[in-house]
Amino acid sequence: MTGDDRDSGVAEPEDGRGRPQGRWDVVPPSGDALAGGLLDDLPEQGRGAGALRYPALRTPQAAPRRPGLNPDRPPVDPLPRVAQWSPFSQQGRPSVPAPEEPSEPPPEPVRQPNVIPFRSATVERTLPPRQPVQPSPPSDSVPPPPAPPQDAPAPSVPAEPETDGETVNAAAAAVPFPDPVETEPATEEPVPALLEPAPAAEAAPEAAPEPPEPPVPPVQPASTPRPAPLQPGPQYLEQSAAPAAHAYSEAERATVYRAIRERRDVRAGFRPDPVPDAVLTRVLQAAHQAPSVGFSQPWDFVVISDSEVRTRVRDLVQRQSEDYARALPGARARAFSGLKVEAILDTPVNVVVTVDPTRGGRPSLGRHAQPHAAGYSAALAVENLWLAARAEGLGVGWVSFSAERELARALDLPPHLQVVAYLCVGYVEDFPTEPELSLGGWAQRRPLSWAVHHDHYGQRGLPGEQPTSLLEETVAAIAPLNQRAVGEARDRQARMTKPAGSLGVLEDLSAQLAGLTGECPAPLPEPATVAVFAADHGVEAQGVTIWPREVTAQMVRNFLAGGAVVNAFAAQVGAEVTVVDVGVVEDLPEGPGLLPRKIARGTADMTLGPAMTRTQAGYALEAGIEVARDLVAAGNRCLVTGDMGIANTTASAALVAAFTGQDPAVVTGRGTGVDDAMHEHKIEIVRAALRVNSIDPHDPVGVLAAVGGLEHAALTGFILGAAALRVPVVIDGVIAASAALAAVALAPDAVHACIAGHRSTEPGHTVALDHLALRPLVDLEMRLGEGSGALLAVPLVQAAARALRDVATFDDAGIAQRG
Ligand SMILES: O=C(O)c1ccc[n+]([C@@H]2O[C@H](COP(=O)([O-])O)[C@@H](O)[C@H]2O)c1
Numbered sequence: 001m002t003g004d005d006r007d008s009g010v011a012e013p014e015d016g017r018g019r020p021q022g023r024w025d026v027v028p029p030s031g032d033a034l035a036g037g038l039l040d041d042l043p044e045q046g047r048g049a050g051a052l053r054y055p056a057l058r059t060p061q062a063a064p065r066r067p068g069l070n071p072d073r074p075p076v077d078p079l080p081r082v083a084q085w086s087p088f089s090q091q092g093r094p095s096v097p098a099p100e101e102p103s104e105p106p107p108e109p110v111r112q113p114n115v116i117p118f119r120s121a122t123v124e125r126t127l128p129p130r131q132p133v134q135p136s137p138p139s140d141s142v143p144p145p146p147a148p149p150q151d152a153p154a155p156s157v158p159a160e161p162e163t164d165g166e167t168v169n170a171a172a173a174a175v176p177f178p179d180p181v182e183t184e185p186a187t188e189e190p191v192p193a194l195l196e197p198a199p200a201a202e203a204a205p206e207a208a209p210e211p212p213e214p215p216v217p218p219v220q221p222a223s224t225p226r227p228a229p230l231q232p233g234p235q236y237l238e239q240s241a242a243p244a245a246h247a248y249s250e251a252e253r254a255t256v257y258r259a260i261r262e263r264r265d266v267r268a269g270f271r272p273d274p275v276p277d278a279v280l281t282r283v284l285q286a287a288h289q290a291p292s293v294g295f296s297q298p299w300d301f302v303v304i305s306d307s308e309v310r311t312r313v314r315d316l317v318q319r320q321s322e323d324y325a326r327a328l329p330g331a332r333a334r335a336f337s338g339l340k341v342e343a344i345l346d347t348p349v350n351v352v353v354t355v356d357p358t359r360g361g362r363p364s365l366g367r368h369a370q371p372h373a374a375g376y377s378a379a380l381a382v383e384n385l386w387l388a389a390r391a392e393g394l395g396v397g398w399v400s401f402s403a404e405r406e407l408a409r410a411l412d413l414p415p416h417l418q419v420v421a422y423l424c425v426g427y428v429e430d431f432p433t434e435p436e437l438s439l440g441g442w443a444q445r446r447p448l449s450w451a452v453h454h455d456h457y458g459q460r461g462l463p464g465e466q467p468t469s470l471l472e473e474t475v476a477a478i479a480p481l482n483q484r485a486v487g488e489a490r491d492r493q494a495r496m497t498k499p500a501g502s503l504g505v506l507e508d509l510s511a512q513l514a515g516l517t518g519e520c521p522a523p524l525p526e527p528a529t530v531a532v533f534a535a536d537h538g539v540e541a542q543g544v545t546i547w548p549r550e551v552t553a554q555m556v557r558n559f560l561a562g563g564a565v566v567n568a569f570a571a572q573v574g575a576e577v578t579v580v581d582v583g584v585v586e587d588l589p590e591g592p593g594l595l596p597r598k599i600a601r602g603t604a605d606m607t608l609g610p611a612m613t614r615t616q617a618g619y620a621l622e623a624g625i626e627v628a629r630d631l632v633a634a635g636n637r638c639l640v641t642g643d644m645g646i647a648n649t650t651a652s653a654a655l656v657a658a659f660t661g662q663d664p665a666v667v668t669g670r671g672t673g674v675d676d677a678m679h680e681h682k683i684e685i686v687r688a689a690l691r692v693n694s695i696d697p698h699d700p701v702g703v704l705a706a707v708g709g710l711e712h713a714a715l716t717g718f719i720l721g722a723a724a725l726r727v728p729v730v731i732d733g734v735i736a737a738s739a740a741l742a743a744v745a746l747a748p749d750a751v752h753a754c755i756a757g758h759r760s761t762e763p764g765h766t767v768a769l770d771h772l773a774l775r776p777l778v779d780l781e782m783r784l785g786e787g788s789g790a791l792l793a794v795p796l797v798q799a800a801a802r803a804l805r806d807v808a809t810f811d812d813a814g815i816a817q818r819g
């Protein structure tokens, strides 16, 4: 073992299970092998048709291909496309049992009788009928929703409420979400973005008010006659039966929604004017009226104007933000340097909101089961303060760049109090029209529809809409390249100060980026981020790799510690690394950089039956889509695929064979480095898996479930998610390419979002890329995985976009064109 190996904590091939390197003798499929399988005990396993399942995803024959970047490209795949597959279930999502739990035998090869056309009106859903929402009684902790009178017009409410961190549309440059997508014919009409529309014109904030001369209104203003307090009991029930009885007038409701919509986390542009005591008291009163668990009112407000105290806090914050900035990769660091994180000394007053989690002592109604509820209550006080401040024309900035205990000490808080929020409060020159973080492209607002589920998590849709599955919705959003933008790119390339065609493949690439984003030139594909999907494989038991399964978890730890090749290459190209555990057998440490999305503790041995259930494959697909969504909403404009999973080149070979029809001998490679004998054996194992599982390439989810891995399914979702959001996704080696085959089988136009980062030495990779008609950008005889090859291609992708954006035309530069 080398010193490096020891450092990384990665076991060598002969480690752990006493398996000598080069071992190739086969463990024949047997009941014993099954008992040791990794398949989780999900409800439908081997339990027949009545149990929870994902119906087969099938579509009628694909429509003729629409024009892509290269009309001469061979059709990607003759398979019928996508389908109906529903993650809906009446049962909760099963938890992942501990590894030592005995697992059930894997299911029978999945047969799906209930094949239904995609988006057919006749799709049978398991959803119970939606009940009308009853108005809830007012209480201290649940404010009544303002139900509009049935016959009254709806109040002018923007399509979307707001959170902090924030919006999107104001800065077009900050919006990599799908925008104008043209199906033929080309049109200037933008296709609605996946993001919510901009707030209506009426939502535009007024000019910041002059700090008012404080005519001090009463602390409890009573602008409207107060209705008689409701009494509990029958009378109360009667009153609540009339839905509109307690609604505010339309104008009043519009004002409430306006304050919510226009609240901003303000960092800059504060005025020095003092906040009058009466105004500050009103705002604090609003905070103090917040709902709280068990009516415990666990907050205190420390109002700070002393500049010495504020300087102390500012110094703490500065130190933390410098540490944070140092850890950021390229494009993120540049964006962060332009952000103002605090206005501690720029505001006349700071307010610290604290929580006493012990307030009220023992009879802690509501807190006994949910100990965090005290902190949540204090956060509600913060929101009340924020809204009231907005109504008063005061800006508020929440500074969270300081370690809580450090801050508590700096503020001399008693040890039983915790800091919930440090707020900078003052009058402002202006309120930003959109959240500052979205104006700067740091993050984007997630559409409301992403966050609303019905009855069961995963049944998504706005109220009144028919819920759809994430896969269905994602596939439906995938469209061809925008031919207008492609044409503009080609036209511009012809006029750029370079001989025609001299940028070779990069010209195709920049036109693809323009067509994908619907903009010419396309926005620069940065920041880039690599998502490394990690999982284990039951087929590892068949002796198809020289490395023990435990290395998967060990390498994940290495990724998180920053010690792997993916970390080095990501640092080199300024990308962020996110590791996604979709199926590692071991428990992994919680912490930054790891997304815990474990669906099962590895797959079952695919030579004995399906590697996964359809449900597992479906959850993994969804996990991948959600990771893509989250990374794009977090401001990333270039996604990179990564993988880690001992034995996953075997599953990749099986997938490539299944989707391309090639013989296992052609597509099966040596993975991490097997010798001739083990290679022959590996080919036979792939053959066995394809034989045992009845493979129907027209059912991509079925293929993934039969011979794929959890990371393959998640990568498929990741690629589909990127394509739906019209963000480029750089494909790494054979694992990602086999997932791309599944993605393109589900949604043929997904290929337009794909950029082949490199060519791995695995033969199946070349077969897959040829099938997809993708040309790799880098060919360095690499075969590592992790996203390493794709990361090396990221600067090329960015250079292609930059050339189209920055290079002058002959006209601009006053250079005569030949001929
Ligand atoms: O990306 C590739 O083309 C590639 C080629 C060979 C090996 N790998 C990596 O090696 C591991 C699987 O190799 P094996 O031999 O255990 O199947 C897995 O973690 C992959 O990321 C990856």
Ligand SMILES: Cc1cc2nc[nH]c2cc1C
Pocket: 010, 547, 551, 555, 643, 644, 645, 672, 784, 785, 786
């Ligand atoms: C050490 C090691 C590192 C890897 N990275 C991706 N796959 C891998 C497989 C092994 C064995």
